[in-house]
Amino acid sequence: MADHAARTHLATHEVTNQPLLGGDHDLLAEDIALRETLAREAPAWVATRLAPLAREAGRDTWQAIADEANRHPPELRLFDRHGRRLDEVHYTEAYHRLMHLACDGGWQAVAWEHEGNGGHQAHIAALYLLTQVEPGFCCPITMTHAAYPVLRHDNAILETWGPRLRANDYDPRALPANAKRAATFGMAMTEKQGGSDVRRNTTHATRQPDGSVRLTGHKWFCSAPMSDAFLTLAQDDAGLGCFLVPRFRPDGERNGIQLQRLKDKCGNRANASAEIEYADAWAHPIGEPGRGVATILEMVQQTRLDAATAPAGMMRQATLEAWRHVQGREAFGRRLADQPLMRRVIADLALETEASLALCLRTxxxxDGATNDDHERALARLLPALAKFWHNKRSSAFMAEAMECLGGIGYVEEAPLARLYREAPVNSIWEGSGNVMCLDVMRVLARHPESIAALRQELALARGAHPDFDRALEVLERRLKATPDVLEAQARWLTQRLAQCLQAALLLRHAPAAVGETFCAARLGEEASPLFGVLPSHAPLDAILERIAP
Known part of the structure; x- marks a missing residue:
């Protein structure tokens, strides 16, 4: 019996030809493109402030924490044991640790602490790093950040909520605002019958003698339903208005925000999204009556840039995973990293990552410059829609390609690529799907000619740097002269090409020639392909691959 037991525990094989797992990394020190872009685009204090976050976020333990937050998603708790309504969302401790990572550093508020002096660049660079830890929890960080410009429409609201939004702290407890130092914000706009067409919303606002409002209606998607307050849209006598709905009424009682269910989503598992019912919910009007869409668009512009940045961070993480794997794995007698086809795929992923990061930080x-510069203000109106559309259209195919570089290991849940692949579509849908982004671009072109003029100026700075770029600009200019109905029909091509041309211009002007010229040939040239890994035969792969990580 003893011999039999010994035999059953004998190892049947050795584990060889596998890359080493884990290890701590400095996400700023190891990201050449990020360091260069920050040095070019941002004040020096931004990189200095980001450095501790980059070291902490690169610790290997955070990947285990992120995995736990996804494997044990939020749970809805409607009632306490005595039958009183709670309408609360319960999270694992892993999720709360992720929130502390962001909020304790003030990354949800840094844009407003340093507005006009690199604050937005600091926020976007931090989001790019935090996404590499776990994309899901970045949703409430984005919402809290983006709520601030809307709060400034009302001094009383700003006085109450502003300091709590800006606090370098995170407090998940369900308490009235006056009992908390820090607060998070959510958003609830979407209804079943309208989706992106929010003017069809039916949630109704009834004015009270004291100036407050009571809301009645249903919201199909409520982002970050555990938040301390929500910005929402509802109809009243003046039309569609914007309202702030706190979790607790001014008298300290729970507000009439009833959580109906949590969405069972394809990805984004660590973050909760809910259907909610406003049951005579106390609300405070914010902004001009009947101008709710214009008011909340100030928030949406912010969230759209974040939704353009998340895929850039995910691309960076996926590229690193793929590159480290192929460096430690052999097939057919050679390291994968030395094989021509694999090198082209990884290099192409690296090009896309650099281009996306450059566009995010330029936006x-x-x-930051929009407060006192007409050129920057004009760009700020157009660029978020371009970046959000294109980065997210590239993201799903990007994650699939990176996953394929790992083979079967990439497809299992132990690898972060499976999680990234499921996460990839959500930022394309949030804050306006692809068609909505393209229609927004068309509206900007029609109503704000200064924005397309500003973009032309940016593109002209790289004219003459590469023949494929120059030819792409010529075609672009011809297409822009089309009639409005033809422009709308071609809106997807136009939005893609505007984004790609600006990416190319940024890389031609600021990245090494190996990066900028190869990007132009692969994206704008006659042999451009929608597939990753189709690079010119003469592409300087070594120079591109060396930039992925030291």
Whole structure:
């Protein structure tokens, strides 16, 4: 019996030809493109402030924490044991640790602490790093950040909520605002019958003698339903208005925000999304009556840039996973990292990552400059829609390609690529799907000619740097002269090409020639392909791959 037991525990094989797992990394020190872009676009204090976050976020333990937050998603708790309504969302401790990672550093508020002086660039760079830890929890960080410009429409609201939004702290407890130092914000706009067409919303606002409002209606998607307050849209006598709905009424009682269910989503598992019912919910009007869409668009512009940045962070994480794997794995007698086809795929992923990061941080600089510069203000109106559309259209195919670089290991849940693949579509849907982004671009072109003029100026700065770029600009200019109905029909091509041309211009002007010229040939040239890994035969792969990580 003893011999039999010994035999059953004998190892049947050795584990060889597998890359080493884990290890701590400095997400700023190891990201050449991020360091270069920050040095170019942002004040020096931004990189200095980001450095501790980059070291902490690169610790290997955070990947285990992120995995736990996804494996044990939020739970809805409607009632306490005595039958009183709670309408609360319960999270694992892993989720709360992720929230502390962001909020304790003030990354949800840094844009407003340093507005006009790199604040938006700091926020976007931090989001790019935090996404590499776990994309899901970044939703409430984005919402809290983006709520601030809407709060400034009302001094009383700003006085109450502003300091709590800006606090370098995170407090998940369900308590009235006056009992908390820090607060988070959510958003609830979407209804079943309208979706992106929010003017069809039916949630109704009834004015009270004291100036407050009571809301009655249903919201199909409520982002971050555990938040301390929500910005929402509802109809009243003046039309569609914007309202702030706190979790607790001014008298300290729970507000009439009833959580109907949590969405069972394809990805984004660590974050909760809910259907909610406003049951005579106390609310405070914010902004001009009947101008709710215009008011909340100030928030949406912010969230759209964040939704353009998340895929850039995910691309960076996926590229690193793929590159480290192929460096430690052999097939057919050679390291995968030395094989020509694999090198082309990884290099192409690296190009896309650099281009996306460059566009995100250039857009963030436009946000920072919009307060006192007409050119930057014009760019800030257009660039978020371009970046959000294109980065997210590339993201799903990107994650699939990176997953394939790992083979079967990439498809299992132990690898972060499976999680990233499921996460990829959500930022394309949030804050306006692809068609909505394209229609927004068309509206900007029609109503704000200064925005397309500003973009032309940016593109002209790289004219003459590469023949494929110059030819792409010529075609673009011809297409822009089309009639409005033809422009709308071609809106997807136009939005894609505007984004790609600006990415190319940024890389031609600021990245090494190996990056900028190869990007132009692969994205704008006659042999451009929708597939990753189709690069010119003469592409300087070594120079591109060396930039992925030291």
């Amino acid at each position: 963030a600089r436009a946000f």
